[in-house]
Amino acid sequence: MDASDETPFASTYKPQPSTSVLLKNATLIDGVSAEERTGNILVADGRISFVGDGDVPEGVTEMDLEGRYVTPGIIDIHSHLGNYPSPGVRAHGDGNEATSPITSEVYAEHGVWPQDPGFDEALQGGVTTLHILPGSANLFGGRGVTLRNVPSRTVQGMKFPDAPYTLKMACGENPKRVYGTKGGPASRMGNVAGYRKNWIKAAAYKAKRDKGGDYDRDLQLETLADVLDGKILVQMHCYRADEMVQILDLAKEFEYKVTTFHHAVEAYKIGDYLAENDTCAAMWADWGAFKMESFDYINENIPFVHAADACAMIHSDDENNIQRLNQEVAKTWADGNRAGLNISKAEAWKWLSTNPAKALGILEETGTLEAGKRADIVIWDGDPFSTYGRPDKVMLDGAILFDRSSGLKPKSDFRLGYADLTEGVK
Amino acid sequence: MRCLLLTVATMAFSTPSFAQTFFVDDATVVASNGTQSKTDIIVVDGVIQGRGARLSAPDGATTISGGWVTPGLFAPMSSLGMTDIGSAGPGNDVGSETSETNVSEYAADSFNPRSVHISNVRQSGITHAVIAPRSGGNSIFAGTGAIISMTGNFDSVIIPEAFVMVDMGETGTIRAGGSRAAAMSQLRAAIEDAEGFFKRYATQSDGGDILSRQDAAAFSRAVEGNIPLFIRVNRAADIMRLVELKSRHRSLDIVIVGGAEAWEVANDIAGANIRVILDPLQNLPSAFESAGSRLDNILFLEKAGVEYAISNLTALGVTKPATLAQHAGAAIVEGLRWDQAFSAISSVPASWFGVDTPSIVVWDGDPLEVTSAPIAMSIDGKAQSMTSRQKALRDRYNPTYDGNLSHKYR
Numbered sequence: 001m002d003a004s005d006e007t008p009f010a011s012t013y014k015p016q017p018s019t020s021v022l023l024k025n026a027t028l029i030d031g032v033s034a035e036e037r038t039g040n041i042l043v044a045d046g047r048i049s050f051v052g053d054g055d056v057p058e059g060v061t062e063m064d065l066e067g068r069y070v071t072p073g074i075i076d077i078h079s080h081l082g083n084y085p086s087p088g089v090r091a092h093g094d095g096n097e098a099t100s101p102i103t104s105e106v107y108a109e110h111g112v113w114p115q116d117p118g119f120d121e122a123l124q125g126g127v128t129t130l131h132i133l134p135g136s137a138n139l140f141g142g143r144g145v146t147l148r149n150v151p152s153r154t155v156q157g158m159k160f161p162d163a164p165y166t167l168k169m170a171c172g173e174n175p176k177r178v179y180g181t182k183g184g185p186a187s188r189m190g191n192v193a194g195y196r197k198n199w200i201k202a203a204a205y206k207a208k209r210d211k212g213g214d215y216d217r218d219l220q221l222e223t224l225a226d227v228l229d230g231k232i233l234v235q236m237h238c239y240r241a242d243e244m245v246q247i248l249d250l251a252k253e254f255e256y257k258v259t260t261f262h263h264a265v266e267a268y269k270i271g272d273y274l275a276e277n278d279t280c281a282a283m284w285a286d287w288g289a290f291k292m293e294s295f296d297y298i299n300e301n302i303p304f305v306h307a308a309d310a311c312a313m314i315h316s317d318d319e320n321n322i323q324r325l326n327q328e329v330a331k332t333w334a335d336g337n338r339a340g341l342n343i344s345k346a347e348a349w350k351w352l353s354t355n356p357a358k359a360l361g362i363l364e365e366t367g368t369l370e371a372g373k374r375a376d377i378v379i380w381d382g383d384p385f386s387t388y389g390r391p392d393k394v395m396l397d398g399a400i401l402f403d404r405s406s407g408l409k410p411k412s413d414f415r416l417g418y419a420d421l422t423e424g425v426k
Numbered sequence: 427m428r429c430l431l432l433t434v435a436t437m438a439f440s441t442p443s444f445a446q447t448f449f450v451d452d453a454t455v456v457a458s459n460g461t462q463s464k465t466d467i468i469v470v471d472g473v474i475q476g477r478g479a480r481l482s483a484p485d486g487a488t489t490i491s492g493g494w495v496t497p498g499l500f501a502p503m504s505s506l507g508m509t510d511i512g513s514a515g516p517g518n519d520v521g522s523e524t525s526e527t528n529v530s531e532y533a534a535d536s537f538n539p540r541s542v543h544i545s546n547v548r549q550s551g552i553t554h555a556v557i558a559p560r561s562g563g564n565s566i567f568a569g570t571g572a573i574i575s576m577t578g579n580f581d582s583v584i585i586p587e588a589f590v591m592v593d594m595g596e597t598g599t600i601r602a603g604g605s606r607a608a609a610m611s612q613l614r615a616a617i618e619d620a621e622g623f624f625k626r627y628a629t630q631s632d633g634g635d636i637l638s639r640q641d642a643a644a645f646s647r648a649v650e651g652n653i654p655l656f657i658r659v660n661r662a663a664d665i666m667r668l669v670e671l672k673s674r675h676r677s678l679d680i681v682i683v684g685g686a687e688a689w690e691v692a693n694d695i696a697g698a699n700i701r702v703i704l705d706p707l708q709n710l711p712s713a714f715e716s717a718g719s720r721l722d723n724i725l726f727l728e729k730a731g732v733e734y735a736i737s738n739l740t741a742l743g744v745t746k747p748a749t750l751a752q753h754a755g756a757a758i759v760e761g762l763r764w765d766q767a768f769s770a771i772s773s774v775p776a777s778w779f780g781v782d783t784p785s786i787v788v789w790d791g792d793p794l795e796v797t798s799a800p801i802a803m804s805i806d807g808k809a810q811s812m813t814s815r816q817k818a819l820r821d822r823y824n825p826t827y828d829g830n831l832s833h834k835y836r
Contacts, residue, residue, distance in 0.1 A: 086710045087717065117711055173513075268823050269833075289543060289744040290512035298820045307825035319710055320740050327752065327796045334797035338790075340826040387755030387796045418717040 009109060011159035013148055015397030020044040022062045023379070026070035028052075031354040031368035034347045041070065043375040046397035051369050069384055071349060072369050073128025073376030073396065075356035076322050077235070077282045078262050078315035082132055082147075082155070083108055085116030086319060086414075096135025097142060101179050101194055104167060105219035106142035108132045112155045117412040118319040123149050123402050124409060125323035126378040126391040129160060131360055133168045133262075136237040137178040139185070139194045141168035143223055144235055146360050150396055151410040164361040166259075167227050169195070171238035171247060172293050192246065199254040202228060233259040233361055239293035241266035248277050260359040262315060265294045268301045271308025280311035280359040284321075285328040302329070302351055303336020303343055313355040325352055330385040345385050374398075446471065448490055448788055448802055449483035456496040456793075458773045460765025467495050469788050472804030490801065496768070496793055498553025498576075498785030498805065501747035502703045502735040502775040503683060506555050507537040507544055507574065512744045521560035521568070529616075529637065530644040531569035533557045534586035539578050543745050545814040548576040550748045551793055551800045553785035553810075554584070554776065558656065561593040566601045566612050567637075568593060570644055571656065573779050577805050588779055589681070590648040594659045594668075596715050610667060612636055617675060620649040651677035654778065656703075661715040662687035669698045681778070684708075684739060686716035689726035696730040701778065705739040706757035712740075722760045735775035736767065755794035767794060 023041040030051060042049035042056055083095035094111030097103040112132055122130065128149050134141035144166035147158040171191065180186035185194050202224030208215045209225060226232040234251075238244045238261045251258050260280040261267065265288055267274060267281040274281055283305070288297020298304075305312035314329050316322035333348040357367025366374045375398035382389030394402040402409050450467040455477070457463070468476035468484060474495070483489050510517035519536035537557060547555075553576050559569035568591035575582045593601060594609050602608035619626060619634035619642040626633040627642060634642050648655045655678055659665055665688060672678055682688065685702045688695060695702065706724050711717040727734045738746060738753040754767040776782070785805045791798035803810040821827075822836045829836070 086712050087714050088712055089714070121709060271825070286745075286748060287742050289510075290742060292511055292513070295511060296819055298816050298823075300820050300824075304823060304825055319712070320707060323709075324707075330796045331752075334799070338799060339820055339824055385797060387752060387794055388759055390759060414711065418711060 009156060011161045012156045013159055013161050015046045016150065016399035016401060018046050018398035020060045022056055022060050023070060024062055024064045025067055026065045027067050028369060029069060029071045029346045029349045031072045031349055032370060034344050036346045041369060043398045046375055048369060048371055048373050048375050050371050065379060069380040071378050071384060072353040072367055073378055074126045074325050074352050075367060076127050076130040076316050076325060077260065077313060077356040077359055078317045079130045079132055079322055081118040081122060081130065081319060082112030082114065082116045085113045086118055096137050098137035098178055101139045101175055101185060102198055102220060103138050103142050104140040104223040106134060108134050108143060109145040109155045114152050114155055114158060115412045115414050117414050119149055120410045120412055122322045123394055124391065126326065126394055127322055128376040128394065128396050129366060133235060136170035136174045138170060139175050139191060140198060141170060144168050146362060148396060150401065160362060165232045166235045167223055167232050169234060169236040171236065171243050172240060173291055195250055198224060227256050235260050235262055237262045239263050239265045241269035245270060245273050248273060265297045268298060268304035271305045271310050274305060274310035275308050280313060280355060281305050282313050282315035285332040299332060299335040300339050302332045303341050307341055311355050311358060313351045326384040327387060333385065446802060447484055447487040449487040450493040450495060450788060451489055451491045454494045456494065456768060458497050460769040469802055472786060472802045472809035473807055474786060490790065492791060494789040494791065494793055496787050497772050498787050499551045499750055499771050500776045501552050501555040501750050503737040503739060504555045504557055504747045505743065506547060506557055507539060507541045508533060508557060509744045510541065521562040523562040527641055528565040528567035529570060529590055529641040531559060532586060533559050533569060534572040534583045537572060537574060537583060539580055539582045542815040544576055544578045546816045547745055547748050548810060549800065549814050551787045552576055552747050552750060553805050554781055555747055558591045561597065561601050564601060566593050566598040566609050573781060575783060575805055584781060585779055587647065587653060589654040589656045590645060592655065592657045594657050595661060595664050596713055597658065616645055617649050620645040651679045654679040654681045656681045656683050658683045660684040660686040662690040662718065665691050666694060668700065669694045672698045672700060687718040689720065689723045690718060692726040692730035692732055696732045701733045702727055703735045703737050705737055705753055706760065707753050708740050724757050725761055728762060728766065734770060736770040751794050752796050758794065
């Protein structure tokens with residue numbers, strides 16, 4: 001049986017209703033150009049018709065932005081919204097099948113609760129697409145899923161149509177800590193041996209599958225074989241520089257690609273290796289010292305990786321920071337320039353949307369303001385590179401889903417009763 | 427902005443971190459109450475040597491335009507100097523899970539002024555900090571916290587017995603055995619142990635209901651109101667229990683830490699003279715006890731006349747205070763005045779402990795702006811090093827390095 005013949009848990013995402021609109025006199029940061037510029041954007045049928053100047057059909061609504069910033073929607077490549085939702089009660093901890101170092105058979109989407117109030121708050125921070133990963137206890141943690149940040153009763157209703165699956169893998173302290181007393185791995189040596197043993201099995205499974213005919217379907221090996229086929233993108237939790245380079249060698253041995261290192265606290269030490277291997281790094285602005293492998297954190301990690309011509313990006317891994325990823329980028333951008341780099345805001349914006357879209361295999365659909373792409377757009381009430389700038393309107397596929405001016409915002413089922421109470425006072 | 431950043435960057439490489447003279451042209455000067463004025467300033471080794479409307483740059487001075495000069499920041503909550511790395515084990519002294527003592531555990535005894543995080547975090551403009559232990563085992567009492575200055579010197583513990591730290595709410599519930607009633611029972615029993623100290627412990631060392639003799643002795647100062655009692659609590663109903671407790675024990679100087687739902691009972695908090703340390707960025711119902719979290723919580727406290735300090739409680743642990751200014755800035759976006767937000771991370775918490783050590787920070791922009799950073803600092807008239815382990819790593823791996831040395835020789 002061939003799993004690819006059918007699409008289990010298929011996306012049922014449908015864009016929300018929208019009308020055509022011309023965004024006039026915007027200060028554009030488009031995620032492509034290294035400089036900001038003034039211009040217009042036409043949104044029609046949920047897509048971007050043009051950026052800059054072009055023909056405007058009659059009768060299209062115009063919105064004069066009077067120079068306000070307009071950017072692509074923010075993409076967070078590392079989130080646990082839905083699988084570690086608020087409130088953080090034990091019964092909600094669905095993000096990590098920490099029962100074996102190899103759980104490549106699990107899918108993050110089966111643990112995502114679409115009523116996590118965090119989705120709504122992230123939307124208000126300009127996040128239009130986000131990638132939900134299994135946790136990092138396992139060497140092979142399971143499949144990640146890319147979601148549209150829309151209000152939905154089901155996770156299928158949020159799944160980004162045709163986005164590739166991803167595989168979460170983890171380096172270092174977590175797997176050896178969690179499994180050190182449960183049969184291993186108990187060391188970084190054991191970690192690498194565990195990856196290699198399973199890639200060997202996956203290669204054998206793939207050979208059997210490629211030959212056709214009857215074979216026993218194995219969900220665990222199916223995910224790994226899909227990686228070897230290039231259909232699934234590897235998203236690997238890894239902190240230390242030396243360890244990331246070991247993993248790049250592992251990928252060479254088994255002929256697969258590491259798409260992105262996540263957390264990558266020491267990526268700044270190996271920007272050249274990342275560039276050479278076309279492997280991205282998703283990083284924090286200023287998190288560190290919470291464990292040994294994050295001890296060497298510096299605030300310039302992202303700009304230094306960028307300066308090495310590697311693909312750098314911000315990520316949150318956090319239900320609070322996901323609401324302000326623009327500020328996280330602003331901090332690291334300013335620190336990078338203070339250290340002697342000369343990166344423009346428009347260039348740094350790529351850390352928020354362009355590069356995460358690339359690393360999730362959805363850059364053809366979103367991540368930049370370019371004609372033909374989904375109209376995932378944030379209109380800001382100030383400078384996005386500032387404490388004081390916030391999204392005023394957030395658009396997905398041309399539909400305004402958050403509007404600070406009018407008070408339009410989604411509200412999770414969980415907020416009912418509580419939110420009514422808090423809003424009653426004002 | 428970018429030009430300014432480049433000026434500063436060049437400076438960082440070309441001159442040592444001490445012995446610097448800055449001419450801050452048309453500086454925004456912030457007074458301790460948070461109000462702003464404009465003047466030219468000359469700063470030598472982190473100390474203001476001249477101020478006036480039309481000064482000119484001294485020879486050899488680096489000119490900063492758009493700069494700000496403020497008092498140092500005071501972090502109202504941290505574990506600085508008590509932690510090398512956040513994960514459990516040696517290197518993390520914040521909580522003691524299996525110890526037999528509680529209130530008599532002094533954060534100052536765990537404090538290491540040479541911790542690299544002191545200099546790392548000082549680079550964000552923080553000159554003073556509260557250091558607080560966390561509860562462990564079966565006790566709601568975490569221990570006794572201290573006030574430190576960020577000099578990194580061995581005399582930097584300013585107040586070793588500054589306040590007693592207690593966990594109530596959901597954490598206290600777990601400590602006390604499973605219910606809020608049990609946590610309140612522990613707290614009341616401990617207060618009575620401390621109040622009746624001489625009677626209860628005169629003849630036997632375990633004469634108290636809940637505290638051992640040394641813990642009851644340590645708790646006495648808080649019960650008498652000589653030092654504040656910090657209580658972590660979020661739910662409005664839990665806060666009301668503290669308001670009631672205060673009405674029975676008027677000497678208690680209660681400071682709420684967290685206070686996610688404080689807005690709902692702001693007038694009661696004000697009426698009971700209870701102060702609050704809160705995070706203006708706490709807006710998620712991260713637990714049932716904080717289901718009513720909202721971004722404008724602080725505005726309700728301001729309106730009700732509650733005295734408050736801002737902390738970045740929702741941020742990550744070990745180096746938590748580093749993003750203090752960012753969280754204060756968030757309150758301004760919600761509607762707080764700039765001077766109110768700035769005071770809440772400087773003069774207000776400092777005044778709670780009578781800390782009036784002069785400290786100065788020269789910034790390359792608005793200190794509450796995420797893109798700003800300090801360029802010179804002094805504490806008590808002494809220039810502070812603007813280097814740190816983080817900056818040493820930054821310099822070693824800087825992509826602009828054009829020398830021939832391999833990394834370990836840089």
